Amino acid sequence: MPRPPIAIMWFRNDLRLTDNPALDAAVTWAQENDGVVLPVYILDDVMENQLGGATRWWLEKSLTELEMAIATLGDQPAPQTPGKILHLFRQNAKQTLSKLCHDHDVAAIFWNRCYDPQSVKRDTALKNHCRDTLNLLCDSFNSHLLFEPWEVKTGAGTSFKVFSPFWRACLKMPPPRQPKPAPKNMPLSGITPDDAMALSDLDLSPVPVNWAGGLAERFTPGEKSARQKLHDFIDDRLVDYADLRDRPDHLVTSELSPHLRFGEISPREIWHALTHHAEAEPGHGKTASKFLSELGWREFAHHVLFHADDLRHTPLQAQFAHFPWRDDKADLKAWQRGQTGYPIVDAGMRELWHTGYMHNRVRMIVGSLLVKHLLQHWHHGLEWFDDTLVDACPAADPFSWQWIGGSGADAAPYFRIFNPVLQGEKFDSNGDYVRRWVPELRELPNTHIHKPWEAPALILHGAGVKLGHTYPEPIVDLKGGRDRAMNAYRDMKAASTGDDTQ
Known part of the structure; x- marks a missing residue:
């Protein structure tokens, strides 16, 4: 009896069952061709280079949750050792898929698209190889964005460089399609490829220091948690989002970004959930629109990433190649x-x-201090955030750091330098956020919580604060740091002008 043909479902940054177009295509193909589905995840160099310590931790948990969900969909018992149903590989994607096709009756391969240049290059070559050399059905889909980056164009047919007209153009397009439910069942292949690995063999635990205890206290990776977080946000916090979203001392943000980063929830599901809620609760329309525009910023970051040559390493505004950054390891x-x-x-x-x-407001404040008052290259901030943020992604991180540094798309003017004291007093007026994370300042009164160096000696003593010992003196003078940054900006402009006249 001939073995049934196989459709490979290649999971990447789409670790969910609901509204997963590549998965839908694989299951539909299997049903129409009396075939089966082989789900795989490949940690190749492209994928691994996009992971830091925190995202590795998240990925490990998310893959576990996904495999258990696939087991249920395939009417299989949950595997005792992760990696038995969702087959895991750590090697070159082309070699992995080619070997699977050679060793088994593979007739089709499906995946959802990634938009960074390295992934696009890999996927284009792979699709040509699968179709032309392996003679397979091979198709890819949009699972990660509301709109494809090449669909949203200026009137001149070019990509956008500024967010507001980009988002207006998005809102004029046909709305994103309705999200599709998860397949009711999935005919699994039942095979175990020879070189498939156990999840533990992927070695995703944070290195060299395992600090993931705090991550686990804050987040639960996986599709189930993502959808619950969306519902909780709409029910409990959306009403205050527009007014309080800049306040780190209030929990009003959705915290959906890491779930979106790994594709545990579809942006289309979020879009339609917010839209339907605003229709049912007209008084929430303003705050729902504000949240959707933040989803639009995520779209814009991917739009810029797709059209840039190298968003991670090269300033979008060429004159910043001349910027006189400082290199101070102590700072x-x-x-x-x-x-x-x-x-x-x-x-x-x-x-x-x-x-x-x-x-997010605090990300802007800490970023501004680093690249402007301290004149550290935004690459340093990008590398640290890439390693420590659970939502670090190839689009949002370099896009945001270029924005903070003044060199990016729609970037704030370089002279917009956040004053951390004024920002703290405005957005953490009672000092609740500072007291939570800087407990050595907990006993300071509100008038001095954001500028302890101005507190009288008696107040510092009464609060148990000894500047330079229990809490550091300011690392840089704010006025002096601002003046130094503006001088550096003028030097850069002079240097770039000089180059243009050579």
Whole structure:
């Protein structure tokens, strides 16, 4: 009796069953061709280079959750050792897929698209190889975005460089299609490829220091958790989102970003859930629109990533190639450890280390201090965030750091330099956020919680604060740091102008 033909479902940044178009295609193909599905995940060099310590931790948990969900869909018992149903590989994607096709009756391969240049290059070559050399059906789909990056164009037919017209263009397009439910069942192949690995063999535990205890306290990876978080956000926090989203001392943000990063929830599902809620609760329309525009920023980051030559390494504004950055390892280390002497900055950096997450307003504040007051290259911030954020992704991280540094798309003017004291007083007015993450300042009154160096000696003594010992003096003078940054900006402009006249 001939063996049934196989459709490979290649999971990447789409670790879910609901509204997964490649999975739908694989299951439909198997049903129409009396075939079966072989689900795989390949940790090749392209994928691994996009992972840091926190995202490796998340991936390990998410793959476990996905395999258990696939087992249920395939009417299989949950595997005792992860990697028995969702087959895991750690090698070159082309070699892996070619060997699977050679060893088994593979007739079709399906995946969802990635948009960074390395993935696009790999996938284009792979698709040609599968179709032309292996003579397979091979198809890819949009699972990660509301709109494809090449679909949204300016009137001149080019890509967008500014967010507001980009988002207006998106809103004029036909709305994203309705999300599809998970397949009711999946005919699994039942085969175990020779070189498939156990999940533990992927070695995804954070190295060299395992700090993941705090990550687990804050987050539960997986599709089930993602959908629950969406529902909780809509039910409990959306009403306050537009007014309080910049306040790190209030929990009003969705914290869906790591789930979106790994594709545990579809942006289409979020779009339609918010849209339907706004229709049912007209009074929530403003705040729902504000949240959707933040989803639009995620779209814009991927739009820029797709059209840029090298968003991670090359400034989008060429003149910043001449910027006179400083290289001060002591300053960088103090920033990473939350020991800058600026409470709102230190609170953010400590929250990041402990939980793998940081409030978006605080990300802008800590980023501004690093690249402007301290004149550290934004690459340093990008590398640290890539390693410590659970939502670090190839689009949002370099896009955001270029924005902070003034060199990116729709970037804030370089002279927009956040004052961490004023930002703290405005967005953490009672000091609750600082007191949570910088407990050595807990007893300071509100008037001095964001500028302890201005507190009288008696108040510092009464609060148990000894500057330079229990809490550091400010690492940089704010006015002096701002003046130095503006001088560096002028030097850059002069250098780039000089190059243009040569």
